[in-house]
Amino acid sequence: MLQVNEIRDNFDRACEGLKKRNLPEPESLLQEVLKLDDKRKQTQVERDGLQAESNAMARQIGQLMKEGKKEEAEAAKRQTAAIKSKVKALEEDYATCEESLIRLLYTIPNVPHPSVPAGKSAEDNEVVLQKGTIPALTGTQKMPHWELIKKYDIVDFELGVKITGAGFPVYKGKGAKLQRALINFFLDEAEKAGYKEVQPPILINEESGYATGQLPDKEGQMYLAGADGLYLIPTAEVPITNMYRNEVLSESDLPKKNAGYTPCFRREAGNWGAHVRGLNRLHQFDKVEIVQITHPDQSYPSLEEMSLHVQGLLQKLELPYRVLRLCGGDMGFTAALTYDMEVFSAAQERWLEVSSVSNFETYQSNRLKLRFKNQDKKTVLAHTLNGSALALPRIVAALLENNQSDQGIRMPQVLVPYLGFEWIS
RNA sequence: AGAGAGGUGUCCGAGCGGUCGAAGGAGCACGCCUGGAAAGCGUGUAUACCCCUAAAGGGUAUCGAGGGUUCGAAUCCCUUCCUCUCUACCA
Incomplete structure (x- = not known):
C-alpha cells in the first residue's frame, strides 16, 4: 500500500x-x-x-x-x-x-522505479542480458520434457490426477531424487550467500495475505482451507516476509536475509492452455525463496545482489538464461522493479520464467508495519525484496530437454554429489 | 478436544470502576560521585494519528484483539486469539 x-x-x-x-x-x-x-x-x-x-x-x-x-x-x-x-x-x-x-x-499498485520501461505486455519487457549456449537438438533427441518424463518414468501426471487432480504430478525414482537434489543445492547456495534458512508454515491467515499484498487482489489464486479460514501459500514470500510483520528492527539488524524451501500452491484459475503442458504450469510446485529486509538506501544494491545470486545458480546448472527488466504493464501489483530470469527450454524452443526478483520498497512494509529505528532514533519503514532461487518445475523441464541424448539425460556436475548419479537413462 | 489459570510498558510485576500512560523493581541513557570501575545519588526512559509549530506546547487513542455497559473501564459483561497446568488424543 x-x-x-x-x-x-x-x-x-x-x-x-x-x-x-x-x-x-x-x-x-x-x-x-x-x-x-x-x-x-x-x-x-x-x-x-x-x-x-x-x-x-x-x-x-x-x-x-x-x-x-x-x-x-x-x-x-x-x-x-x-x-x-x-x-x-x-x-x-x-x-x-x-x-x-x-x-x-x-486498488493502487506500487509506483514503478524510474528505470522501469513503459509498456503494455510481456513483449515490452527489456532484455538486460543473455548468457549460456543454447543446445542444438535434432531429430529423436529433441523430445519435449512431457515425453521425456514418460520415457524415463520420472514424473507421473496421471497418478497425480487420480490422487488429487490435474497439475499435481507425482515425482518418481530419479525424478523425485532430482527434486530433492535441487532443493538442497538451492538451500546450500543460499546459505553460502548469507541467507538464514527457515521453514515457515505453508498455511497462512488472512492478515498475512493482506500484509504482503496477495489479498485482496489475488484472492482467487489461492487455495482456501475454508473450515479454518486459512490459505495455502502461493509462495514462501508470504510466510517469510510476514515473520517481520509489526516489528521494529534496529538499523544494525539490517539487512535481514532469509531463505526457505516450501511447496507452493496456485489455483491458476482460467490460466490453462496448450502452452502450459507438462511442468510448465502446476497447481503445486516446489520453490526456494530468498527474502531480504533492507535499509531503504540499500534495497537497490540488494536487488542486484539477488539477481546475481540467481544468475549464479543458473550458470552452475549450465542452463542458458536471460534476464528481463519487466515493463510497467507486466510487473506485479506490489513491485517497484522486477527482474525475471528465464531459461531456454531447447525442445519447446521457449524461454521459461524460473525466477522473479523484486524490490517492493515500502509497499509491503507499509501494510506489514515493518519498520526499523534509524540512527536518529526515528522509526521508518524498511524495504522488502524477494526472489525465487529457484522454482523447480521449469528448471527440471529445461534440464531434461537441454541435456537429452541417445545415452539418456546428463545431469549438471554440481548436482551429481546431491543426486548420486549422473545420468537419467 | 475437555477442565482450570492467565495475557499490563524493554523485562519482572502491582493495580480489579474515577485524578492510571499506568505504583514498585530491573534494565537502558545521561549527569554527579571516583585515579578508574562498582556501589550510591539524581534525571530521563512507549507507540500511532492529529492540532499548533521556529521551538515549546497540546489533543485523541492504545494495559492480547474486537465489541458492549457506564458521565467515566487496565479494572465489569460478551466475542475472539494466544500462553500455561491437568486430562484425553496423536506424527
Whole structure:
C-alpha cells in the first residue's frame, strides 16, 4: 500500500510512475486519495476535540462525586448525552473515511522505479542480458520434457490426477531424487550467500495475505482451507516476509536475509492452455525463496545482489538464461522493479520464467508495519525484496530437454554429489 | 478436544470502576560521585494519528484483539486469539 504522505510530497513523480502501468488517470485517483485523507484528518480534529470535552466532563463528574455534590453531578450527567451522541457519530464518520481510504489505496499498485520501461505486455519487457549456449537438438533427441518424463518414468501426471487432480504430478525414482537434489543445492547456495534458512508454515491467515499484498487482489489464486479460514501459500514470500510483520528492527539488524524451501500452491484459475503442458504450469510446485529486509538506501544494491545470486545458480546448472527488466504493464501489483530470469527450454524452443526478483520498497512494509529505528532514533519503514532461487518445475523441464541424448539425460556436475548419479537413462 | 489459570510498558510485576500512560523493581541513557570501575545519588526512559509549530506546547487513542455497559473501564459483561497446568488424543 502506498504511503499517503509520499503521494502528497511526490505527487508528480507518483503520477508519472503509475502512467507506466497504464493506469488511465492516476492524477484524479491520487487526488481522491489526498481528498479522503484530508477529510479523515478534519474528522479526526473534530472528533478528538469533542472527545476531549467529554473526557473533561467525566473528570468533573468524578470530582463532584468525590466532594459529595450529588445533585450537581447528576445534573452534569444529563448534559453529557448530547455530546456523547455527537462523538459517536464522528467516530463512525472517521471509521468510514479511514476504511474508504484504505480500500482505495488497496486498488493502487506500487509506483514503478524510474528505470522501469513503459509498456503494455510481456513483449515490452527489456532484455538486460543473455548468457549460456543454447543446445542444438535434432531429430529423436529433441523430445519435449512431457515425453521425456514418460520415457524415463520420472514424473507421473496421471497418478497425480487420480490422487488429487490435474497439475499435481507425482515425482518418481530419479525424478523425485532430482527434486530433492535441487532443493538442497538451492538451500546450500543460499546459505553460502548469507541467507538464514527457515521453514515457515505453508498455511497462512488472512492478515498475512493482506500484509504482503496477495489479498485482496489475488484472492482467487489461492487455495482456501475454508473450515479454518486459512490459505495455502502461493509462495514462501508470504510466510517469510510476514515473520517481520509489526516489528521494529534496529538499523544494525539490517539487512535481514532469509531463505526457505516450501511447496507452493496456485489455483491458476482460467490460466490453462496448450502452452502450459507438462511442468510448465502446476497447481503445486516446489520453490526456494530468498527474502531480504533492507535499509531503504540499500534495497537497490540488494536487488542486484539477488539477481546475481540467481544468475549464479543458473550458470552452475549450465542452463542458458536471460534476464528481463519487466515493463510497467507486466510487473506485479506490489513491485517497484522486477527482474525475471528465464531459461531456454531447447525442445519447446521457449524461454521459461524460473525466477522473479523484486524490490517492493515500502509497499509491503507499509501494510506489514515493518519498520526499523534509524540512527536518529526515528522509526521508518524498511524495504522488502524477494526472489525465487529457484522454482523447480521449469528448471527440471529445461534440464531434461537441454541435456537429452541417445545415452539418456546428463545431469549438471554440481548436482551429481546431491543426486548420486549422473545420468537419467 | 475437555477442565482450570492467565495475557499490563524493554523485562519482572502491582493495580480489579474515577485524578492510571499506568505504583514498585530491573534494565537502558545521561549527569554527579571516583585515579578508574562498582556501589550510591539524581534525571530521563512507549507507540500511532492529529492540532499548533521556529521551538515549546497540546489533543485523541492504545494495559492480547474486537465489541458492549457506564458521565467515566487496565479494572465489569460478551466475542475472539494466544500462553500455561491437568486430562484425553496423536506424527
